Amino acid sequence: VPNDEGGKNVMKPFEAAIERLEEIVREIEDEEMELDQALALFEEGVRLLREAQSVLGSAQARVQQLVEDTEGLRLKDLPEGL
Amino acid sequence: MSWDLFSAAEADRRGREGAAPRSPAGRAGAGARNEALARAVAGGPNRADLGWGDRPEGWPVSEVNALARELIEGAIPPLWVAGEVANFTRARSGHCYFTLRDDSAQLRCVMWRDEARRLPTSPEEGMEVRALGRLTLYEPRGDFQLVVSVLESRGEGLWKLAFDRLRTKLSAEGLLDPTRKRPIPRFPACVGVVTSGEGAVLRDIISVIRRRAPWTRVVLSSCRVQGEGAAQEIAAAVERISRAGCADLLIVGRGGGSVEDLWAFNEEPVARAIAASAVPVISAVGHETDFTIADLVADLRAPTPSAAAETAVPDGATLRRHLDGLGRRLSGATALRIDESRRSLVRFADALISGSARGLRRRGEKVRALGSHLNALSPLASLERGFAVPLTSEGRVLRRTTEFHPGMPFSLRVADGSVACRVEPDGTAGEEG
Numbered sequence: 001v002p003n004d005e006g007g008k009n010v011m012k013p014f015e016a017a018i019e020r021l022e023e024i025v026r027e028i029e030d031e032e033m034e035l036d037q038a039l040a041l042f043e044e045g046v047r048l049l050r051e052a053q054s055v056l057g058s059a060q061a062r063v064q065q066l067v068e069d070t071e072g073l074r075l076k077d078l079p080e081g082l
Numbered sequence: 083m084s085w086d087l088f089s090a091a092e093a094d095r096r097g098r099e100g101a102a103p104r105s106p107a108g109r110a111g112a113g114a115r116n117e118a119l120a121r122a123v124a125g126g127p128n129r130a131d132l133g134w135g136d137r138p139e140g141w142p143v144s145e146v147n148a149l150a151r152e153l154i155e156g157a158i159p160p161l162w163v164a165g166e167v168a169n170f171t172r173a174r175s176g177h178c179y180f181t182l183r184d185d186s187a188q189l190r191c192v193m194w195r196d197e198a199r200r201l202p203t204s205p206e207e208g209m210e211v212r213a214l215g216r217l218t219l220y221e222p223r224g225d226f227q228l229v230v231s232v233l234e235s236r237g238e239g240l241w242k243l244a245f246d247r248l249r250t251k252l253s254a255e256g257l258l259d260p261t262r263k264r265p266i267p268r269f270p271a272c273v274g275v276v277t278s279g280e281g282a283v284l285r286d287i288i289s290v291i292r293r294r295a296p297w298t299r300v301v302l303s304s305c306r307v308q309g310e311g312a313a314q315e316i317a318a319a320v321e322r323i324s325r326a327g328c329a330d331l332l333i334v335g336r337g338g339g340s341v342e343d344l345w346a347f348n349e350e351p352v353a354r355a356i357a358a359s360a361v362p363v364i365s366a367v368g369h370e371t372d373f374t375i376a377d378l379v380a381d382l383r384a385p386t387p388s389a390a391a392e393t394a395v396p397d398g399a400t401l402r403r404h405l406d407g408l409g410r411r412l413s414g415a416t417a418l419r420i421d422e423s424r425r426s427l428v429r430f431a432d433a434l435i436s437g438s439a440r441g442l443r444r445r446g447e448k449v450r451a452l453g454s455h456l457n458a459l460s461p462l463a464s465l466e467r468g469f470a471v472p473l474t475s476e477g478r479v480l481r482r483t484t485e486f487h488p489g490m491p492f493s494l495r496v497a498d499g500s501v502a503c504r505v506e507p508d509g510t511a512g513e514e515g
Contacts, residue, residue, distance in 0.1 A: 011271035011330070021408050028415040036471060036479045038419040045412045052405055056398055058297035063288055065279070065302045066323055073326045075301060 014055045017048045024048070119149050144221065151219035154226070163189065163228055164212040167205045172198065180205075182213060182228070190227040191215065197231050199310065202345060203244035210236045241341050245348055248375050252350075257357045257379055264362040264381045266393065267330050272299040273394050274329030274361070276319045279304035283337050283366075283387040290391035298395050301328055307336035313349035320355040320363075332359060333390045334376060335366030347374040356380055366390035471495045472503070 024045040028038050064075040119141055165182035172178045176195030181188045191213060193201075205211055215230035234240065252258055273291060277283045284302060291298050303326075305319035306312045316334070323329055334356060336344070346352060347367045356363050356379045365380035366387040377383040384390035472480040473493050480492060486505045493500045 011269040015269045018405070018408075021405075021412075025408055025411045025415065028419065029411065033419075034479070035419055035423040036473075038416055039471070042412060042416040045408075049405060049409050049412070053402075055297055056402055056405070063300045063302070065304065066274075066326055066328070068322055073322065075326075075328065078302065 011055075014052060017052045021045055021048045021052065119145050120152075143224075147219060147221040147224050150224075151221055154217050154219055158217050160214060160216045160231075162212050162214050164210075165189070167209045167211050168207060170204050170207070172204060178204070182211070190225055191230050192220075192227055193230040193233060201233060202241050202348070203247055205233070205235060205240060206243060209239060209243075211240075212236075238341065241345070241348075245375065248348065248350055248353065249378065252353055252357075252375070252379065257353065262357075266362050266364065266382055269396060270298060270330035270394060272301055272329045273391075274301050274303060274323040274332040276303050276305060276316060276323060276332060276334040277336055277387070278307045281307070281337055283335060286388045287333060287391040290388050291395050294392070294397045294399075295395035296398065301326075308339065308343045308346060312346035313351045316346055317351035317355035320352070320359055324355075324358070324360045327360065329361055331361050331394060332363045333366055333384075333387065333394060334363055334380065335384075335387045335390060336368065337387065338368045338372070344368050344372055344374060347376040349375070352376050353379045364390045364394060468496075473500075 024041050027033070028041055028045075033041075063078045065078050066073060066075055068074075163182055165184050165188075168181040168183055168188070170178065170180040176198060178193040178198040178201075180191050180193075182191055183189070193213075212234055213228060213230040214232040214234075215228040217226070218229055219226055235243070249258070256262070273287075275284060275287055277287075279302060288300055291300055301323065303319040303323035305315035307316065320332065320334060323332060334352075336347070338344075344367055347365075353375045356365070356376055362381040363379075364382045364384050365374070365377045366384040366389065367374045367376055368386075370385035382393065384393055471494070473495060474480060475491060475493070480486060486492070488505055489507050490505045492503050492505070494503050
């Protein structure tokens with residue numbers, strides 16, 4: 001079945017981004033490091049933060065129905081009113 | 083005594099479908115073959131010549147049985163019979179045979195396949211039941227029997243028995259083992275919903291997901307959720323969406339209803355389909371108090387379909403707050419780091435000054451100025467305002483003029499990236515300062 005946009009490939013990086021961000025914050029807060037390393041982590045953190053926020057701002061949930069006919073499995077959109 | 087599974091109206095409806103009462107007209111019309119016998123019987127029980135006047139050779143057995151059957155069927159409307167079940171057997175054909183009895187009598191019963199299919203399970207020996215049926219005579223054997231259309235146990239006995247039997251079976255296979263339960267993904271991109279396409283359940287789930295996590299896709303795999311064949315349809319819908327591979331988790335459920343309405347979720351095909359699902363399953367059947375086999379097999383049981391949706395997706399508002407919090411901690415911690423570095427620079431400068439080398443004093447002041455400058459800048463702004471960090475190709479920070487050699491390549495990290503640089507061949511770039 002077509003795993004088109006909105007499929008798994010969006011949220012796996014989202015989850016990874018949040019986890020990495022949590023790790024970065026902990027490191028900067030708690031671990032010994034040079035200033036340049038802290039700044040590099042800070043940059044990475046800001047990038048991840050923006051990525052994650054953009055996912056949360058995505059459009060309204062798309063609703064589809066899985067149907068199976070002679071052509072096999074496919075997805076068809078359900079009306080917006082649902 | 084309470085018969086609380088079906089309302090009286092329901093039972094009456096089934097009675098009419100399953101065991102249509104015979105009308106007196108039907109009785110009169112059907113008996114052409116046995117007219118003579120019937121006439122003789124109608125003459126009254128005291129006629130001494132019954133059996134000899136019209137048929138001196140004796141009434142054929144088939145006519146006697148046919149008449150007896152007509153009399154029984156015509157005289158007694160469908161009725162409920164209460165008793166204990168004995169010798170319940172289900173033939174290969176699907177028809178069921180058993181006996182109902184009490185202390186002093188027994189009655190043969192038959193339940194044809196179509197009616198027997200509605201039984202949640204076979205009753206146990208000695209189980210107290212009541213059966214709705216019509217009395218008849220099975221002519222080939224002359225057996226007086228009840229043709230049963232509905233068989234009910236007292237209370238929920240038969241349903242509970244079916245539930246316990248299936249639970250025992252699945253448990254023996256390890257399908258109910260808590261260690262089989264899979265974690266529900268934290269951030270599903272797509273939630274699969276197995277339920278009726280018409281019911282309120284789908285609408286409720288969609289509205290919860292739109293409110294909490296509007297970035298989530300919802301895919302419906304629809305099926306009937308009650309009535310004959312519903313269990314097979316639900317199982318097929320679970321299998322279909324599992325095979326499609328588009329969902330990160332499934333919600334399988336329906337809204338509230340009677341024990342019978344919810345029954346499909348207590349049937350083996352549904353249990354097996356849920357256990358075989360490629361992704362975790364949240365069950366949501368009926369109301370909070372309804373417990374089904376599907377709930378036991380599912381990776382997580384939600385009390386209602388809306389609650390299942392709440393569990394399936396994270397709350398966007400909470401996530402946003404969490405991200406904002408992480409952002410604040412990120413800049414706060416980085417600012418602290420910069421502040422620490424400034425203070426150590428100042429200490430270094432003080433040491434240089436007290437070292438009293440006059441030529442170094444100016445350098446120290448410069449360092450101090452640089453330090454206070456750093457202090458004034460937020461981490462991002464530092465880079466934005468032109469603060470740049472020279473790095474070797476290995477990423478090490480270059481802090482001393484002595485670290486720069488004529489012709490050496492290095493990079494400058496500025497606000498939006500890095501610039502490749504090289505020290506002038508005569509080394510002048512490193513001499514200033």
